[in-house]
Amino acid sequence: MAEGQVIDGIYFNEVIEDAGLDEGTKKLTPEKIERVINDVLKGETGARLKTYVDTCIHCGLCSNACHYYLSRDKDPTYSPAGKVKQTMWEMIKKKGRVSPTFMKRASQIASTQCCVCMRCAMYCPFGIDIAYIMSVVRRICHLLGITPLYIQDTAHSHAVTMNQMWVKNDEWPDTLQWQEDEAREEIPTTRIPLEKEGADIMYSVIGPEPKFLAQLLYQAAIIFEVAGLSWTMPATPGWDNSDMAMYTMDSEIMGRVKRVHFETARRLRVKKIVMGECGHAFRSVYDRGNRWLGWKMHPFYIEHAIEFYYNLLKSGKIKIAKKYEEPVTLHDPCNVMRGRGLYEMARYVVSEMCADFRDMQPNREHNYCCCAGGGVINCGPPYKMTRMLGNRVKAEQIAATGAKVVIAPCHNCHSGLEDIVSHYKLGTHVKFISDILYEVMEKPGAV
Amino acid sequence: MIDINSWDWDTGEKLVADTGGWKDKFEWVEEFQAGPDGEKVAAIVKSGEGEFSVCVNGEPWENTFDKIWHLRFGPDGRLTCIVQTEMEWTVAVDGQTWENTFGYVMEVKFSEDGKNICAFIQQDGQYGAATNGEPWENLYSDMTVFAITPDGQHTAGAVRPEPLGEGEIFKFQDGCYTVAVDGKAWDKKFVNVWHMTFSPDGKKLAVEARSNLYDYTIVVDGVSWSESFPCVWEPIFNPKTGAIVAPVRTAGEWTLAQDGKIMWDRFFVQCWHQMFSPDASKLAAIVAPKYGRWTVAVDGRPWGTTFGDMVTDAVFSPDGTRIAAVGKEDYDWSVIVNDTVWPDTYDVVWRPVFSPDSQNIAIKVEKDGLQTILMNGRPWKRECEAVWDPVFSPDGSKMLVRSIENGKYHRRILPITEITG
Numbered sequence A: 001m002a003e004g005q006v007i008d009g010i011y012f013n014e015v016i017e018d019a020g021l022d023e024g025t026k027k028l029t030p031e032k033i034e035r036v037i038n039d040v041l042k043g044e045t046g047a048r049l050k051t052y053v054d055t056c057i058h059c060g061l062c063s064n065a066c067h068y069y070l071s072r073d074k075d076p077t078y079s080p081a082g083k084v085k086q087t088m089w090e091m092i093k094k095k096g097r098v099s100p101t102f103m104k105r106a107s108q109i110a111s112t113q114c115c116v117c118m119r120c121a122m123y124c125p126f127g128i129d130i131a132y133i134m135s136v137v138r139r140i141c142h143l144l145g146i147t148p149l150y151i152q153d154t155a156h157s158h159a160v161t162m163n164q165m166w167v168k169n170d171e172w173p174d175t176l177q178w179q180e181d182e183a184r185e186e187i188p189t190t191r192i193p194l195e196k197e198g199a200d201i202m203y204s205v206i207g208p209e210p211k212f213l214a215q216l217l218y219q220a221a222i223i224f225e226v227a228g229l230s231w232t233m234p235a236t237p238g239w240d241n242s243d244m245a246m247y248t249m250d251s252e253i254m255g256r257v258k259r260v261h262f263e264t265a266r267r268l269r270v271k272k273i274v275m276g277e278c279g280h281a282f283r284s285v286y287d288r289g290n291r292w293l294g295w296k297m298h299p300f301y302i303e304h305a306i307e308f309y310y311n312l313l314k315s316g317k318i319k320i321a322k323k324y325e326e327p328v329t330l331h332d333p334c335n336v337m338r339g340r341g342l343y344e345m346a347r348y349v350v351s352e353m354c355a356d357f358r359d360m361q362p363n364r365e366h367n368y369c370c371c372a373g374g375g376v377i378n379c380g381p382p383y384k385m386t387r388m389l390g391n392r393v394k395a396e397q398i399a400a401t402g403a404k405v406v407i408a409p410c411h412n413c414h415s416g417l418e419d420i421v422s423h424y425k426l427g428t429h430v431k432f433i434s435d436i437l438y439e440v441m442e443k444p445g446a447v
Numbered sequence B: 001m002i003d004i005n006s007w008d009w010d011t012g013e014k015l016v017a018d019t020g021g022w023k024d025k026f027e028w029v030e031e032f033q034a035g036p037d038g039e040k041v042a043a044i045v046k047s048g049e050g051e052f053s054v055c056v057n058g059e060p061w062e063n064t065f066d067k068i069w070h071l072r073f074g075p076d077g078r079l080t081c082i083v084q085t086e087m088e089w090t091v092a093v094d095g096q097t098w099e100n101t102f103g104y105v106m107e108v109k110f111s112e113d114g115k116n117i118c119a120f121i122q123q124d125g126q127y128g129a130a131t132n133g134e135p136w137e138n139l140y141s142d143m144t145v146f147a148i149t150p151d152g153q154h155t156a157g158a159v160r161p162e163p164l165g166e167g168e169i170f171k172f173q174d175g176c177y178t179v180a181v182d183g184k185a186w187d188k189k190f191v192n193v194w195h196m197t198f199s200p201d202g203k204k205l206a207v208e209a210r211s212n213l214y215d216y217t218i219v220v221d222g223v224s225w226s227e228s229f230p231c232v233w234e235p236i237f238n239p240k241t242g243a244i245v246a247p248v249r250t251a252g253e254w255t256l257a258q259d260g261k262i263m264w265d266r267f268f269v270q271c272w273h274q275m276f277s278p279d280a281s282k283l284a285a286i287v288a289p290k291y292g293r294w295t296v297a298v299d300g301r302p303w304g305t306t307f308g309d310m311v312t313d314a315v316f317s318p319d320g321t322r323i324a325a326v327g328k329e330d331y332d333w334s335v336i337v338n339d340t341v342w343p344d345t346y347d348v349v350w351r352p353v354f355s356p357d358s359q360n361i362a363i364k365v366e367k368d369g370l371q372t373i374l375m376n377g378r379p380w381k382r383e384c385e386a387v388w389d390p391v392f393s394p395d396g397s398k399m400l401v402r403s404i405e406n407g408k409y410h411r412r413i414l415p416i417t418e419i420t421g
């Protein structure tokens, strides 16, 4: 990654090779750009965007909310309003008559220099939602075919397989059966009930679990078994609740993926959907994908893993055998904390499991984003340093707690924080809640 | 279709199996499945160390397997499941396995008469279908959707004939996917191919496709509609004319199109699960007439009653005069018939079943963990651990009810007046 350069009259604060942007930009024409921008502004945005743009008084109060801006020594090109200035304001002001290089830079900003974390909206006196404006920029970029390569490939995976990781139709049930076998070594009666129509709960996870993190499926099976719950997992597409098409703003694919998820719960006649520890997937199911399809909320009650564990511990269905001793801190994932307010439940769960819990400052809805969310980590290796240099504040936040373990109940946060702790040599481990819960819970029936 | 006249419609009550006692015989017993005529009840059981079997009416199959899943009765009453022995997977039918084995079996579908059993298979990392154990001659490096004709004579899938490497986004966008019917791929490729529907006679196949990242259309036997849309959902065939109808999105709203042309004069926030009445004179769909509210629209006219969570499982009566559907509001499920909601709500409601004369509607429901049958809004007097979908006798005067109560599986033939009063 090279630092700041002016290319074709446009300032790039980072210069990064990405075939998705580079090749896509080559195919752009000024006419196409103008048409797509105006189509989106007229046809897809309406009063909300106009109000935001007209209301902003350029006061800069949002700047100190953004981890990129703070971590980049207050470089104004990383400030929330600065990102709008370099993208949407210019598109509106010039009525869509902007250059291909401008659009390439706009895509870089919207896709990799904003995590759509919505922290800045809390600091704007008018509540202007910069994340929404960046999403509109992403939508325009999607329609122009200039989306970073890795996340575009992921959106293609969603479109073909309805999951995030190109997991094929046999690989999914096969992996569950393998994890079921493994779990039976520990508790012989464990089942992962496939396609059990009429179960109380459909448990859904994200694509990386069968691909790289199969132990999470194992742990979930043990937790469900010990809690004695009626549950099922589908054997068909619809098992994956994640949705990177939401972040590339391929809304049609986002909706298609969410539809399959809900239709699968309907087919299985479950009473609710419990989702694993993922933040963006939760946002896609309870906020974005459902609403694109026409739901105000969602057709099934959606319980994030944090709420699920909270209920299991509160009701005594899961009991703690011995608390985890090492000092831990908790990262509040934007989509389930700022988005859904699960922070007190998360603190209850962590305090029940762990003897030494140290909160980060600031925390709860004010916590800094992990800089992996919003699809940024899914833009792949070219942007690793964008994330590392863009989130020094998170490293400082973690280091100040003195904790040995960061609990991150979200997949993107988990992967992003692993990079952060390694880059800044913090010497901390990153764990999911279920990693610790599985370790400290009572397991009657274990051999 | 299955001739249900041959079933026993006279014996009022038959205790078929003491299912509750099975757990004393086996280490564990999985979910029960009841046969279509009610004469059999079965479950996957753990019969020994690392050994599984299927127990039918109390007797286990002679064969045991390393793994078993997806136990289902076919429409003709044969009991099938997907089984693994020595790391090879296949399908077992009434205890007998197919001769061919596969790397994996993902899904099993039955023809309407149950005679043909079709499976979605993987062999040596290649994908395709097998009918009664015989796989396609050509398998593909990927297959994602699996469909069969009503008679099960033909199978189809969304396939990718050529390999596609990680991150090859431009190759992907040129179109790598197509449809294979009986293993033979169409010439034309698409960016995506999704839901596929065969015509009732099995001669034509219509699929949802995306021809580039932005243009969606319906493709019929390899030929795309001349119109494309910003999104489409699954197509169906008009059973009388063979015309193809699919939900299409235009200017942010949904409606139905026939053979590419918009056919309804109304647009909705959402529109899907369209269906023709049996005589094809009416066309209905599940729609959201306004944001966050769901109902049924008949020939483009939505019912007045709407639900916030969803409307699902809409079914036309055989005479086409009535539609029953399931509605859900605040996580409570209920039944709606021709725009009138039945009084009670339930934790779950299954698909409505009409009597052959269209007069009565029976439905499986669940409340507080107990299941029963509702008819015309009135519950059967028994509350059971499990019931299965009811089946009306050919003359509509009786109903087959399959249930488990107090650990006993019963087959009952009830005069419908037992519930309707």
Ligand code: SF4
Residues within 6 Å of the ligand: A065, A066, A067, A068, A079, A080, A083, A113, A114, A115, A116, A117, A118, A119, A120, A121, A130, A131, A369
């Ligand atoms: S990363 Fe978060 S705080 Fe920064 S501009 Fe984007 S939404 Fe605002």
Ligand code: SF4
Residues within 6 Å of the ligand: A055, A056, A057, A058, A059, A060, A061, A062, A063, A080, A081, A123, A124, A125, A126, A127, A128
């Ligand atoms: S705080 Fe609000 S008004 Fe001020 S610059 Fe930021 S977005 Fe504009």
